[in-house]
Amino acid sequence: MARPLSEEKRNAILAAAAEAVASLGVSASTAKIAKDAGIAEGTLFVYFPTKDDLLNELYLALKADMRAAIAAGYPTEASVKERCEHLWNQSIDWGAKNPAKRKAIRQLGVSDKVTEASRKTGMAAFRDIQSMLEEGFRSGILRQQPKDMLSATTEVLTDMVLEFIHRDPGNIENYRRAGFQTYWGAISNN
Amino acid sequence: MARPLSEEKRNAILAAAAEAVASLGVSASTAKIAKDAGIAEGTLFVYFPTKDDLLNELYLALKADMRAAIAAGYPTEASVKERCEHLWNQSIDWGAKNPAKRKAIRQLGVSDKVTEASRKTGMAAFRDIQSMLEEGFRSGILRQQPKDMLSATTEVLTDMVLEFIHRDPGNIENYRRAGFQTYWGAISNN
Amino acid sequence: MARPLSEEKRNAILAAAAEAVASLGVSASTAKIAKDAGIAEGTLFVYFPTKDDLLNELYLALKADMRAAIAAGYPTEASVKERCEHLWNQSIDWGAKNPAKRKAIRQLGVSDKVTEASRKTGMAAFRDIQSMLEEGFRSGILRQQPKDMLSATTEVLTDMVLEFIHRDPGNIENYRRAGFQTYWGAISNN
Amino acid sequence: MARPLSEEKRNAILAAAAEAVASLGVSASTAKIAKDAGIAEGTLFVYFPTKDDLLNELYLALKADMRAAIAAGYPTEASVKERCEHLWNQSIDWGAKNPAKRKAIRQLGVSDKVTEASRKTGMAAFRDIQSMLEEGFRSGILRQQPKDMLSATTEVLTDMVLEFIHRDPGNIENYRRAGFQTYWGAISNN
DNA sequence: TATGAATGAGTTTTCATTCAT
């Protein structure tokens, strides 16, 4: 009773919402989301009591999805730089493969519908990634920075590069490489 | 002419729109903007034929405002690093002093109401700043990068740092300094 | 189905629209129509996606209503002239009894909101009546005319006479008789 | 002072209004009419105090224009039938040559913006034409009819035929001839 | 006299949410 019955429907709503928010912004209508999810307008509110709830849950789901993709295959034994490059490449790959999800996150990121609590929760997942690099900080390879700034740097530079890729898809490798140079310079001691 | 269009009113509309977009996103209503600008609802459409026109003109006005602030007092004779630091500090100062304008630019940046043409025009102003650093590229102090990437890097890192300042205003100097280290690492050869 | 669309409400909307269009023209507001139909403003758009759709459907409904009234009680066995007189009288009676519907049809007839397709469909119903008089054409009693001209003649002469009746209701029988003479002269060989 | 200065401007407004009403109906905006007339929005109201005044004056001007065209070259000495044919042909020619004016009259005719007084005045001009046929009534060639019905018949049948011509312009002569047969049958004793 | 900026009521349409089925 706490959670409604069909997990499948819930996911269909979130998926439809991601697409809709990506292309129309947070003002995408619940009617369109429901239709694209293959359910009735009213059913959406069985799973998410208000549109704001839906948007916040979508934000968290997308952040979790992104985080999982980035951490996948993390090479624990490699050098710090190689590990950073792994994170960078995974980020770029996820964004390149999931343009709608990326756009949706951007839209949600600037929307005041997403609460501070959701943002905090979303950030926490990435602190976890940051902690994978503890050794880099201790050894002095990575520059000491205010809390959360490393993952924020990762996010904004990734997003920037993906925007270039989006506008000029032919040069993806070029952007990815130049982007990593920028990124590594930004976070390492040199 | 019966009565010339009032530059003052036009500016009042743009100012009200910036505030409204900053706090409510691009879905801020024209009624609210007009009211805040101290004019009748219909008058807004005398100055901007559609809401989209208003949004695009606002985007350009904000970009121009930002650019002017950043370039002000540019120390032509200083070292490349000092010149970069000047640009960085001006950016941070502008953003810190104009939080609404900064938020409005972010909102407009992700909105599809802002046309590609406006984005191009907005970017052009910053290419101009980038060209102030030609010497840095020639001498090898700054890293060669794909076109427009330097100014994009400036923008996203500035924005990121301003976000930290926004959430923790007491530590502004701290963030500004750490931010510049990140920034300088990101753009220079090291 | 949650609740089926109510045929009753749909008809109430069409009826209210007919009255409103009759008295105010096609610029009658949807708000007024909805209110007169006893429903909320938004509900109108559940039944008719746009105002233009409503207007077109209203046109067709009125034409169908008129056609049904005209053909009612058609004396298949009577002489051609008597059959024509029947059609004439039914037309006059319908118009006299339904002044609002008649006015609404006139308004819609000159409006460019009513599509060519709707006009064609509306006309088709009357071609059907025209074909009831085939024998009259074959026998030479009725004059051979370009396609659709007989029903158009019926319509405009009926409408003209109804306009006289409208302005001078006391003489209805007088106008009806004089009108039929005009009509019969117009369509028969003599 | 009673009449504003420029007759030329007044006529330009009426001409622009006729075109605008023809294509957009009586809801054509005064702004568009003014623009098409080559004057400022406010100037229109120097010549016509309200839009309703403009519409009524337009109605009268168009009726007068039509009447003048129809009576032109009237063959006083010809037979009654020839004289009727002259009127018929002039009507068709005027309508065929002035489709916008014809459409404008139709729009105004069904609009409640045109007052009963204007309609009366407009009709009076045609009574004048009707009286040209006095001899036809006296001699019994034309059927006795209620007052104004002959000119009303002329108008509606002309309009009907012009509508056919409008939809099938290739057959203009065909429609004109068939139309006259209908018309002559409608008004003459036979 | 001619102009056109300014106005605010009015227009059609959208939409998150509710609730009868």
Place this chain on the structure above:
DNA sequence: AATGAATGAAAACTCATTCAT
């Protein structure tokens, strides 16, 4: 639980008219 009709408060935009210039 699932549905989708019903709602009415916005939303963007239009327009006849006024009036300062």
